[in-house]
Amino acid sequence: MRIFPESALFQLEFDKVKALLAEHCSTEYAREKALDLRIHTKKEFIELELRQTHEFKLLLQNGQYFPDDHTLNLARELKLLGIPGATLSGEQFMQIRRLAESMNSIFRWFDAERRIAYPALVKVIAHTSYEKNIIAAIDEVLDESGVVRDNASEELANIRLSLYRRRNELRRVFDRIVSKLGKAGYVADIEESFLNGRRVVAIFAEHKRQVKGILHGESDTRRTSFIEPEETIELNNEVFSLEHAESKEVTRILRELTARLSGYSPLLQVWHDVLGEFDFIRAKARLAYDMNGNFPLLVDKSHVGLRSAYHPLLFLYNQKAGKPTIPTNIKLDEKERLLVISGPNAGGKTVTMKTVGLLQLMIQSGLLIPVHPDSEMGIFKQLMIHIGDTQSLEFELSTYSSHLKNMKYFMENANGRTLFFIDELGSGSDPNLGGAFAEVILEELVRKHSFGIVTTHYLNLKVMANKTAGIINGAMAFDETNLQPMYKLIIGKPGSSYTFSIAERIGLEPRLIQRARTLVDEDHFRLDKLLNKSEQDLRDLEKREKELNKLLKENQGLKKEMEGVINRERHSQQVELLKHQNKISEDRIAYLKEMERKLRQIIFDWRKAEDKNEVIKGMQALLFKQKEKQVNEKVKRKFDAKYTEVAGSAEVGNKVMMKKNHQVGTVKEIRGKKAVVQVGLIPITVDLADLTVVQDRPQEESAE
Numbered sequence: 201m202r203i204f205p206e207s208a209l210f211q212l213e214f215d216k217v218k219a220l221l222a223e224h225c226s227t228e229y230a231r232e233k234a235l236d237l238r239i240h241t242k243k244e245f246i247e248l249e250l251r252q253t254h255e256f257k258l259l260l261q262n263g264q265y266f267p268d269d270h271t272l273n274l275a276r277e278l279k280l281l282g283i284p285g286a287t288l289s290g291e292q293f294m295q296i297r298r299l300a301e302s303m304n305s306i307f308r309w310f311d312a313e314r315r316i317a318y319p320a321l322v323k324v325i326a327h328t329s330y331e332k333n334i335i336a337a338i339d340e341v342l343d344e345s346g347v348v349r350d351n352a353s354e355e356l357a358n359i360r361l362s363l364y365r366r367r368n369e370l371r372r373v374f375d376r377i378v379s380k381l382g383k384a385g386y387v388a389d390i391e392e393s394f395l396n397g398r399r400v401v402a403i404f405a406e407h408k409r410q411v412k413g414i415l416h417g418e419s420d421t422r423r424t425s426f427i428e429p430e431e432t433i434e435l436n437n438e439v440f441s442l443e444h445a446e447s448k449e450v451t452r453i454l455r456e457l458t459a460r461l462s463g464y465s466p467l468l469q470v471w472h473d474v475l476g477e478f479d480f481i482r483a484k485a486r487l488a489y490d491m492n493g494n495f496p497l498l499v500d501k502s503h504v505g506l507r508s509a510y511h512p513l514l515f516l517y518n519q520k521a522g523k524p525t526i527p528t529n530i531k532l533d534e535k536e537r538l539l540v541i542s543g544p545n546a547g548g549k550t551v552t553m554k555t556v557g558l559l560q561l562m563i564q565s566g567l568l569i570p571v572h573p574d575s576e577m578g579i580f581k582q583l584m585i586h587i588g589d590t591q592s593l594e595f596e597l598s599t600y601s602s603h604l605k606n607m608k609y610f611m612e613n614a615n616g617r618t619l620f621f622i623d624e625l626g627s628g629s630d631p632n633l634g635g636a637f638a639e640v641i642l643e644e645l646v647r648k649h650s651f652g653i654v655t656t657h658y659l660n661l662k663v664m665a666n667k668t669a670g671i672i673n674g675a676m677a678f679d680e681t682n683l684q685p686m687y688k689l690i691i692g693k694p695g696s697s698y699t700f701s702i703a704e705r706i707g708l709e710p711r712l713i714q715r716a717r718t719l720v721d722e723d724h725f726r727l728d729k730l731l732n733k734s735e736q737d738l739r740d741l742e743k744r745e746k747e748l749n750k751l752l753k754e755n756q757g758l759k760k761e762m763e764g765v766i767n768r769e770r771h772s773q774q775v776e777l778l779k780h781q782n783k784i785s786e787d788r789i790a791y792l793k794e795m796e797r798k799l800r801q802i803i804f805d806w807r808k809a810e811d812k813n814e815v816i817k818g819m820q821a822l823l824f825k826q827k828e829k830q831v832n833e834k835v836k837r838k839f840d841a842k843y844t845e846v847a848g849s850a851e852v853g854n855k856v857m858m859k860k861n862h863q864v865g866t867v868k869e870i871r872g873k874k875a876v877v878q879v880g881l882i883p884i885t886v887d888l889a890d891l892t893v894v895q896d897r898p899q900e901e902s903a904e
Contacts, residue, residue, distance in 0.1 A: 201239040201564060201583055204609060208585040212557045216513055217567070220490075224483035228273045229476025234483060239564045241581050243500040249484075249566025251320035254495040256485035257568065267305035268478045270298050278472055282465040287455040290346035293338050296461070296468060300334045303471045306478070324477050328470045334461065341457050348450045356449045363442040370435040374399055377429045386411060388424045398436045400426040484567055491515055493568030496575035502617055502651050503578030504532040504556060510570040511555040512562070526687040528552055532651050536672040538642065539653045540665040541689065543676030548687040549655040550587065552676070553621045556653060557585060560619060580651070584610050584620040604637070611644045620645065620652035625661065635660045646670045839864070843894040850875055856891040858884075864894060 203209060222234040240246050259266055277292045288296075307330045315322045341352045350357050378401055381387045388402040400416050408415065408425040414433065416426045428436060461468075487493070491512045496505075508527040518525045530552075532539060541549045559569045563577050586606045610620055625638045635658040642661065645652060646668065656662070665671040677688040839862045843855070850856050854867050856877060865879035875891060877884050 201241055201561075201581060203239075204582070204584045204613070205606070208583065209561070211585060211587050212554055212561060213513055214558060214561050217487075217558070217562060220516075221483055221487050221567070224486045225479060226483075227476045227479045228275065229473060230480035230483055233476070233480050237565050239561055240566070241564065241579055243498060243579055246564055246566060246579065247498050248320060248323065250495055250498065250563070250568065252324070252481050253484040253488060253566060253568050255318045255321050256481050257488050257493070260485055260489055266478075266482075267302065267309050268475065268482060270302045270475070272299055272302070272472070272475060274299060274468075274472055278465060278469050281458060281462055281468065284459075284462070285455075286458055287451060288458045290342050290348060290454065293342055293454075293457065294346040297335055297338045297342075299468065299471055299475070300331075300338075302475055304330055304332075304335075306474075321481070324474055324481070328467070328474060331464060331467060334464055334468070337457065337460055341453060348453055352453045353449065356446065356453065359442055359446050359449060363439065363446060366435060366439050366442060370399065370432060370439055373432055373435060374401075374429070377401065377431060381411065384410075398428055398440065399432065400428045403427050488568035491570045493570055494573045494575075495568055496563070496571055496573060496577050498563070499576060499578050501578050502537075502580060502619070502649075503576060504530060504560070504619070504651065505576035505578075506530045506556065506559065507572035507575045509555060509559060509572075509575065511551060511558065512570050513558075514551065514555075515570055528555060528689045530556060530653075530689065530691070532653075536670065537649065537651045538646055538665075538671045539674050539691075540642075540661055540671060541653060541655045541674045541676065542657065542662055548676050548689070550623055551687070552689050553587070553623065553653045553655060557583065557619070557621050580617055580619040582613070582615070582618040584614070584618060584652075585622075586610070587621065587623040607637075607641050611641065611648075614645055614648045614650040616649040618648075618650040618652075620650060622652065622654045625654045625656050625658075639664055642671065643668070838862075842897055844897050846893045846895050848893050850888055850891045850893055854893050855895060857894045858886055859890050859892060867891075 209215060218235055218237050221237065222231050225231040225234050240249075256266070258264075272295060274295055277288060277295060280286045280288060280292075281296075306325060310318075310322050310325065341348060343349055348356065350360050378387060381401060381403070384407075386403050386407040388404055398416065401411070403411055403425050405418065405423050405425050408427060411427050412430040414428045416428055418425050492510075492515070493512075507529055509530070510525050510527055515525045526548075530539065541552060543549055559571065560577070560580065560583065562569050564579060569577075586603065607622075610622075614620060622641075625641065638656065638658060638661055642654065642664065649670075654661070662673060665673040672691065675690045677690055839857065843857065843864060845857070850867050850870075852867050852870060855864060856867055856875075857864050858877070858879075863879055865877040865884070867875050868878050868883060869876040870888070871885075873888055874885055875888050877886050877891070
């Protein structure tokens with residue numbers, strides 16, 4: 201990406217983001233790459249880096265293990281490995297072995313399932329392969345501590361065997377001498393030591409002439425002398441010679457191993473870069489995790505579509521301070537390419553502009569950004585910025601001269617793939633003249649189809665934005681009552697500078713404020729006042745809209761609760777109905793089981809009885825009584841549908857029911873304990889005790 205001016209990255213605080221990224225890096229490779237973070241313009245490369253970071257972030261969020269525990273910086277060792285005749289130490293070979301082990305773990309981690317789940321991460325190792333001979337060659341020569349094995353060569357095995365024997369012999373002889381001298385009272389407290397690689401005995405200085413041997417030195421106090429006894433000189437010479445031969449043979453073996461592995465130097469360098477690349481991706485994922493970074497949709501065109509976007513550094517700062525960060529929503533497309541933001545000072549105009557610029561730099565550097573995942577980001581090939589006082593003493597340029605110089609560059613070089621930011625367009629000069637030049641600059645940038653954000657206090661630019669295609673107004677919300685900025689961007693309308701409101705709130709003398717108002721053009725003042733009022737009205741509407749949405753949500757909740765109650769009641773009724781049906785079914789089943797039992801008993805009695813007629817009578821009584829009972833129950837149900845029983849004795853004229861057959865008639869005459877009941881056309885004489893007084897059931901109740 202082409203950046204103007206050179207200080208643009210510093211002004212947008214991109215260097216701070218790179219420093220945060222470098223703090224998460226463990227390898228020198230990743231740290232250098234973070235501090236020299238490149239801003240790309242190719243969609244394929246940007247999308248691959250974003251996807252790799254996104255996949256690693258998912259690993260971190262899910263607490264999944266990735267085998268990148270060993271963070272190795274082996275640039276020096278690998279360079280030495282490629283030099284003919286060079287020799288690596290055992291410790292350096294163990295570092296190379298750990299590099300090979302890490303690559304083996306990574307290749308094993310990417311099994312068939314993970315290669316499908318993490319297609320972007322697997323591309324890091326797509327251009328290399330694992331070679332098991334590297335570890336095998338090192339293990340053949342070195343043990344787990346990096347020491348050359350005895351069996352690395354036949355010569356080394358013989359040397360170490362001889363050295364072992366001579367050292368044991370030297371130890372026995374030396375112990376005998378020390379014991380002898382100790383009994384004589386010649387030996388100092390430390391008894392023995394090593395000087396110049398040779399074993400010596402510590403003798404009190406006054407007895408040094410009584411011990412035959414070579415004097416190797418004295419202590420700082422000159423009270424102790426270190427003497428190599430005469431009896432051990434030859435053995436020390438042999439041990440020293442064998443140690444030299446061992447060192448020479450070890451060096452030869454390591455040089456041979458270095459030459460053997462030098463052919464793998466390019467592969468090892470690739471492995472080293474792969475581990476560094478995974479460390480770099482992990483650092484980007486951790487940074488994204490810290491700042492709640494997400495992977496937005498990327499399109500290969502000029503476009504800005506931010507939803508719930510935060511300034512990453514401000515977000516981290518507020519997070520530590522326990523303060524909320526106000527998100528912003530901005531959309532720039534082919535129809536509305538240029539946003540003019542107005543509003544009071546310290547209202548967040550510059551921060552909003554820097555947020556868009558920094559997020560654009562981050563996304564084109566392969567970094568996830570703190571936005572809603574549904575955001576849509578384009579790709580720009582140029583980024584131009586003019587923020588703050590850029591006067592130059594070196595070139596004797598005033599603030600406005602420097603401003604115009606930068607605007608000249610903008611207008612000459614801007615195109616459809618340019619994203620620009622201008623803070624306080626036209627400031628530094630006469631408001632009328634500066635405003636006129638500002639209009640010309642905006643017209644030219646719009647004509648070149650470039651995308652950008654401009655902040656201003658000029659009313660003419662606010663008016664221009666409303667009537668010029670491709671430009672849209674925006675305002676930073678301001679609480680006039682409490683005189684506090686709200687740091688919220690409102691798209692579609694210009695904002696007031698609240699000049700007089702702020703003056704009144706801070707207690708400036710009303711006479712001076714009124715005098716200032718008289719000096720302002722009436723139309724100018726009326727427009728600013730209108731903007732002020734419209735902004736307050738809009739905020740009131742937003743407040744009412746929130747309240748209405750709250751009531752709608754509460755209503756929706758009550759509706760769901762009522763539906764739940766109705767459903768539960770309906771379910772309860774269905775359960776009761778099923779219980780009633782089950783009760784009838786249970787009674788019927790019990791009746792049938794009882795009949796079955798009685799019939800089985802009749803069959804059993806039939807087989808054993810001598811008088812079959814008795815059994816037949818019992819069976820007839822059982823069957824016909826049951827039938828009669830069923831008939832009576834049917835008649836009773838029919839009676840209950842038409843009549844209700846009434847307490848009291850039967851009298852002439854009463855409707856009565858005969859208990860035996862449930863027939864209903866009218867009492868015509870009472871004769872002692874009997875009554876004459878007219879049933880249809882037939883009078884019947886019945887005992888009064890067998891009668892029950894009844895009355896017709898009401899029509900509605902009967903219908904029910």
